[in-house]
Amino acid sequence: MNSAAKTNHVPVPNTTVKPNSGDSKSIYSIQNFSLWYGNDQALQDVQFDIPANNVTAIIGPSGCGKSTFIKALNRMVELVASVKMSGSISYNRKDIFSPKYKVEELRTNVGMVFQHPNPFPKSIYENVAYGPKIHGIKKKKVLDEIVEKSLKGAALWDEVKDRLQENAFGLSGGQQQRLCIARCLAIEPDVILMDEPTSALDPISTAKIEELVQKLKEDYSIVIVTHNMQQAARISDKTAFFLNGEVIEYSNTDELFSNPKDKRTEDYITGRFG
């Protein structure tokens, strides 16, 4: 393991924000990004651009840093006290770790869906209306519209429209996960981060979420961490393969799964390790 960085966040000179870095369609630009938990380095010189209105899959064996990476994209990783970083992550050409950047603004634009569905212990309606309410929307008519639009966007409306006031815990696991996606859509983000969103779901629910992801990419940029290689191959446009905190290969998904350039990628995707 490499030694820890000296400060909490050390921007790399001249690479903090590159106005011309990446192409104009990139939503995130990651430059020489490294991260440590105490003295343990979890990410090392990560560098690639995440395109807008695409599905980008992050794959790699357990402990390779993929969840750390996705949590860096919405600064959730900062909740760990011992974390230190260097390099930069730019969202829409602004360095998200800049002292001027407000984390609330970032989280409004970047929603997240987790491995296990985590609805609030409230009604289906309240789960979706919660975000807009804390953003100051009070009119019932407006909230009703947001709830309907979000549930339709998450392909759940038809299944729950007659029982919006029932407790969300009464939904199946797959429905709960789609409710969490609806909750995420209600705040109208640009990006949806998904950390293994189907690993706790049955095959039918998984297929529904996968179809949903394909539809959502028309309006949102999606970054998905998955252990399911076939899922990454099915639903993503770009794939980044992480190993021991490094990005070993980042390319078009079709290319990475048919003709990977690095032998370590080939060994991983063909199941020879991990």
Add this chain to the structure above:
Amino acid sequence: MVAREQFETDLSNIKEEIMVLSETTENALCEAVDALYNQDTELANQVIDRDKKIDEQEHSINDKTILLIAKQQPVATDLRRLIIALRITTDLERMGDNAKNIAKSTIHLGENHHLTIHHEIKQMRDMAVEMAHTAMHAFQYEDISIAGKLSEMDDQVDKLYERIIHELLTETATNSEKIQFVMQMAFSARYIERFADHITNIGESILFLVKGESYKLN
């Protein structure tokens, strides 16, 4: 335990069966040409009978390969290994058909045609057999430099084929009553030429496996 040991074992078994099938088709060609030269219709009938065995071997390999794709859902080189297993098996089965067709020509010619079989058909057969050995060597070791040699070998077979056909056409001009027998000889040369073409297809499959792109060898 090595990761994906079962996959490796199943893949290795499929590869082994393909090499056995290649040997069977090669033997079929050798015997078919021997039968042609020796006017041995009994041996020719045996070649035709044994083609059913080749078809069975082809089905067996295809079934095992499809099952392995379904069970293991391979990607990248592993997927290409199984795709080319299907392709190569199809080529080998067609090569068996070519050997069978030579045997049928021998039966058409009968035992009393009083015709000298063109001496270079045997040479063509030997060249095709050498190509089959080269292809299987390249397949076994996934070696594209060996596979690349098949292009030149096939060119030599094609040149020999053209020469044989030219000479046989000259013969039909001077010996018109034998035309139907000479045609059977020309067909036999054509079947060997096709046999060699299928071997270059195998070479192309090996190039596809290693490079991940399609290449032409003939």
